[in-house]
Amino acid sequence: MHTLQVVFLTVMVFFVIVTIHEWGHFFFAKRAGILVREFAIGFGPKLFSVKRGETRYTLRLVPAGGFVRMAGEDPELVEVQPGQTIAVRLNGDKVTRFYLDRLDERSNVLRGEVETIDIENRLRLTMNVDGVSETYSVDPKALLIAKGKETQIAPLDRQFGSKTLGQRAMAIVAGPMMNFVLAFVLFAAYYQMAGVQLENPDHLLIGDVLPGKPAAEAHLKSGDVIDSINGTKIGIDYDKMIAMIGKSAGVPLTIGVIRDGQPLSFKITPQLDPSSGEGKVGITAAFPTRPAKLGETFTLAGKAMKTMTVSIIQGFKNLIIGNFKLDDLGGPVRTAQVTSQIAEQGITELTSWAALLSLYLGIFNLLPIPALDGSRLLFIGLEAVRGRPVDPNRESMVHFIGFAMLMLLMLAVTYNDILRLVRGEH
Structure with missing residues (x-):
């Protein structure tokens, strides 16, 4: 895949995931009659701005999220005073x-x-x-x-605070909700493209061929049946294939494949991978698949949502109890780097990765961290229990401090990501 195409797909993944999140806030805020002042993708200085109707749509410099600015969500500034x-x-x-x-x-x-x-x-x-x-x-x-x-x-009836608890909660939770919907749709699309693994496979296939690697230079192709390595039949023994290639860094191998029913052999020399100390040729193996039926597509997408949700929550748990290092965290730079690497593997794998990112964004935003949607929902919940809202100025201060802390953390992990790139680490 061409570099320009990879960059475009990487940018589109972030753009779609953030836009669908903010659109959820926007749609339900407008439906409740709230004045939406700004629909923004990114933070910081404006790169592009256009006003349509009551709302200004902006694209900002720092691609670390976005926001929908609703009238009255933070205290309104009354700029006209008696005597003026x-x-x-x-x-x-x-x-x-x-x-x-x-x-x-x-x-x-x-x-x-x-x-x-x-x-x-x-x-x-x-x-x-x-x-x-x-x-x-x-x-x-x-x-x-x-x-x-x-x-x-913003007359009072157009402000966020004037709406019912249900309307306000819906305007807030709609962002993560749309990320969950998008994740489900993308997981379903992934299974429609990738298919379902056969129950009793009798061979392995070449899944992805990484550009610039020995396998690509030898013209191996995705979909080739992996038949043998140095005359030894592979069958479905994935571990045997990995072990044989891994032990042969710098040593030529003969890989036999079957393409369109015809046996072919290729002389390939695995490259030493510094991180693992083993030989790599730049291929992934895959089991043969069949097309997914419509019903099982939804079932598989639901199972993927459940499995990934458990994994993401476990990751947050490790973060809370301190069972992590700074290198375990990744900011926008590292995420973009991984996304571009996956984009090189093709649209199928990129679809699965985009589904995971959308699911992660939805769950992350529901955490009760100041400035995130979860924190705003928490304040709405407190209002429901107390029977009266928290002082808007105090709530705004909490969100401001939380946002500042998140930005500091973002700067720290971004700096670490850049150092990792400079050192050539992955």
Whole structure:
């Protein structure tokens, strides 16, 4: 597979997994009537930004996730205060725009000093214009304009906090839920592409042929039947094949295969793999398969979800009890490196890996760690028990501290990933 194609597929895996997660938040927030200010992929400085309707869609520099910014999820900043001189633009008797700076440059506006303003409940503005007190209604989609930025006001009924516990919980849990749905669909697609292993196989096949390795240079192909090595029949003895190749680093081997019913032999010299100290030719073995039936496709996808979920949770358990080293953790760099390696093996293996990443992202986001979806669900649960919400400022501070800690951890593992790449480790 060409390098450009590998890079494209690697980027697409991350883009699809993060986008489907954020789309879950976005869809159920909009369905509940919440104003969604921004739908972002990535963090940090904006690379691309476009506004459609009420929402700004952005692509940001750091590809370490994304976010959907809902009005009222964090405390709203009320930028207009009594005594402040502003300019407003009217459509009939309704205020559609508030201008908070550069007032002399605004045309077709009304200037005055704010006496009272309520842009959350009553949607009313009383302003002193040339010594006369005037009251205006405010359009529920009016814009606040300052420092070149437009911010749509959020009446209380458009804010996250005004919605029922169920609506808020659904808007939060929908992100991980969509990752689980995507993982299931991708696992099902994988079994449709890879098939199901035969119950009583009598031979091994060459699965993947890694580019640039001895097997690829000798023109072995995926799907070839592995018949023999140096005249010794292999049958279905995978361990025998690995052992014979592993002991022959730098020593030529004759590998016999059957292709399209015709026996062929290839002279191949295994390369020494520094990490294992054994010879490698750059192939994976696979058992013969049959097409998966529709019903068993769903069954197998469900089993894969269960198995991988148990494995991921066990990994988190080891992390919590401290049974890990920094090298066991991987950040975006290491994940991208592994994804690109799997992309080289073909779309089938990449589909399985993408399913695993989507499942991992869904589970990880449900952990009760500040700034993650699990933490926000925890605060909603506390509100249900207490009968009243936690102070929004305190909740925001918890999430801010949690986000900062996550970013520090991300920097640490990314730095470690880069050192590993420099040292040539995998």
